[in-house]
Amino acid sequence: MNVPALHAKALRRRFSHPGGDVEVLRGLELRVEAGELVTVSGRSGSGKSALLALLGGFDSPDSGCVLLDGESIAGAPPWHTCAVLPQALGLALELTVGENVALPLRLRAGEGRPGPAAIRSRVSELLDGLGVGTLADRYPHELSFGQQQRVALARAVSGRPKILLTDEPTAHLDAGSVPAVLGLLRRCAEEGTAVVVATHDEEVHRIADRRVRMADGLLAGI
Numbered sequence: 329m330n331v332p333a334l335h336a337k338a339l340r341r342r343f344s345h346p347g348g349d350v351e352v353l354r355g356l357e358l359r360v361e362a363g364e365l366v367t368v369s370g371r372s373g374s375g376k377s378a379l380l381a382l383l384g385g386f387d388s389p390d391s392g393c394v395l396l397d398g399e400s401i402a403g404a405p406p407w408h409t410c411a412v413l414p415q416a417l418g419l420a421l422e423l424t425v426g427e428n429v430a431l432p433l434r435l436r437a438g439e440g441r442p443g444p445a446a447i448r449s450r451v452s453e454l455l456d457g458l459g460v461g462t463l464a465d466r467y468p469h470e471l472s473f474g475q476q477q478r479v480a481l482a483r484a485v486s487g488r489p490k491i492l493l494t495d496e497p498t499a500h501l502d503a504g505s506v507p508a509v510l511g512l513l514r515r516c517a518e519e520g521t522a523v524v525v526a527t528h529d530e531e532v533h534r535i536a537d538r539r540v541r542m543a544d545g546l547l548a549g550i
């Protein structure tokens with residue numbers, strides 16, 4: 329059997345609250361192949377963000393494991409392996425928009441690291457494509473949240489990661505900005521990235537290769 333790019337095996341995660349424990353994931357399984365775009369739906373609070381935190385190595389399961397290309401992850405992998413676009417975006421506030429998008433490329437070590445001209449060209453291509461090319465020299469706090477969201481997506485994909493995990497990537501966008509974001513997510517998958525998108529947005533589900541739904545701590549096909 330082939331090894332999937334991303335494999336979540338029997339994930340369990342419980343959170344403690346004053347009112348009692350909540351078991352958010354109860355033995356969840358997910359396999360995503362290289363080049364596949366999978367969308368995850370489910371009611372608010374069903375555990376989509378908790379799942380992405382585990383897949384990205386920002387949180388640890390109580391039991392079960394996450395494998396990237398068959399290898400178990402310990403902590404968050406480097407950005408060119410697994411890039412995460414959380415709902416909170418996580419842009420570096422002391423860097424300009426352009427510097428944020430260039431960061432995964434600059435941090436890349438060894439042979440895969442592009443030169444300055446290639447980095448500039450990749451940054452412009454992404455920002456222009458998402459309609460925020462004129463904002464490259466601004467700082468994140470000088471942008472609207474929807475503009476920041478597109479910048480954060482550009483940063484997540486700039487290093488052509490093997491895995492891309494995004495949480496509600498269209499939540500703050502006007503209708504006119506959505507097609508460019510959907511086009512970029514699709515293009516990432518076509519270039520070989522395994523893409524997982526947690527979303528309530530039916531337009532995002534329409535571009536999926538496969539849709540799954542979170543319910544009772546497990547994923548079911550739709």
Ligand SMILES: Nc1ncnc2c1ncn2[C@@H]1O[C@H](COP(=O)(O)OP(=O)(O)OP(=O)(O)O)[C@@H](O)[C@H]1O
Pocket residue numbers: 343344350352370371372373374375376377378379
């Ligand atoms: N760090 C945490 N500590 C305690 N409880 C948490 C933590 N993270 C998530 N939870 C709980 O886990 C459940 C799932 O939350 P999560 O944010 O994953 O839902 P979601 O499906 O992404 O929701 P939404 O669609 O609103 O973004 C909720 O009941 C939440 O309160």
